[in-house]
Amino acid sequence: SQTIHQWPATLVQPVGSPLSLECTVEGTSNPNLYWYRQAAGRGLQLLFYSVGIGQISSEVPQNLSASRPQDRQFILSSKKLLLSDSGFYLCAWSTTRADEQYFGPGTRLTVT
């Protein structure tokens, strides 16, 4: 069966510090991968998606970036965090043959 992992589970970082969040998927190959942000009281905002190694599409302009160094690894990064980057970050995957997505447990990021 497929599983998706995210770490860390929680993170508190000062403004201006770098960020690296990691997501890995097990039990499938060549998945589509996604990063979402969920701000308090709001819905989900798609940040990035990837259909293959090194292929990243950005949905919104921001100071975040994403990379996919391996088939089942997806990384969300920032060089300098802003207060507005606080939120709950969710990674998700889907197959290339169906459109439902499966979500990881999330990372709670607080920028202070």
Add this chain to the structure above:
Amino acid sequence: GNSVTQMEGPVTLSEEAFLTINCTYTATGYPSLFWYVQYPGEGLQLLLKATKADDKGSNKGFEATYRKETTSFHLEKGSVQVSDSAVYFCALSPYGGSQGNLIFGKGTKLSVKP
């Protein structure tokens, strides 16, 4: 464009009450429709889906029917339990198939009291 509109929450019900959470959508193609559930502090879990008009998705006592004529996908459950307390998200995949990106509603928080 493509969008999803959910009823505003929070929704508070007593145990064993009937639940309806309204969801309507706008789509230019033939979307697939989904309901996801998020328990406190967790990621989203796929609850049910429907891929074409008149399809009924069902899971864990929840049901939703894809109504193309009213562009709706309302979530229903006949008898809610305390354990159903969560945030529920309606979502669509604009083109169906494997196009990937989902568009979510803002979520409806459900609280069930014993």
